[in-house]
Amino acid sequence: MSDLVETAELTEAETIGADGVSLEALPPFARFIFRGPEGAAQAVTEAFGISLPREACRARVAADRAALWLGPDEWLLLAPQSDEAAIADEATSRAGALPFSLVDVSHRQVAFRLSGPRAATVLSGGNPLDLDLSAFPVGMCTRTVLAKAEIVLWRTGPDSFHIEVWRSFAPYVRDFLREHMREFGN
């Protein structure tokens, strides 16, 4: 399904650059929203290969996979697209009869990377969080808002942000960021 028209439109757009900040659309991922109690979280930890972060608003990365805390019993799992079926099968078999929910949202969302020394400044054009490194350190992730759209914001480096947004909001988010990047010469 990765060849959906909307995805093609988004990913074809080459990197949008400005002085000190650039925006690129990331290739498709396998994405899951996992919700469940402690026992099931343990099973998913074994199936996914990353210990799900229990600390609020923190992400954990291992190799090419990442687990992002979204709520006290809710995590977003990111992995290469080719692992999609394997993760679902593995988690389902390990969790056994435990109640949990693992929803494949791979095609619901698209991802952007905003990077550069001015990335936080550009995000602050539409996001009310304090994005200073002391308040929003590397590895912090959270659902939040960017102007009128809901996003998941994850700081992957001091000057690098991973943005997950629902597909239908993606053109809006991209254009909104582009507008704010114009300040730095696009």
Added chain:
Amino acid sequence: MLLIPCPFCGPRPELEFRYGGQAHIARPENPAALSDGEWAEFLYLRDNVRGVHAERWRHIHGCARFFNMLRDTTTDRILTTYKTGEPRPEAV
């Protein structure tokens, strides 16, 4: 902008939250046994407090969890927030 202390995520901007009405309203165990008047009271009648009010909020654009808050309706000062299911704390 108000900063609202989510019990799970810490202080966050009010844009991420939605109001959820008065807190600590238990649905009657057996609605069929209630008169129309009592049922209407459960459905529609809410306190209109001047002062400290216990209310539900949802961190909808964050951890998405409901929680409760004590807020002074005259000053809009947030006294405390606590998780759903916990008893109402003494007003600070």
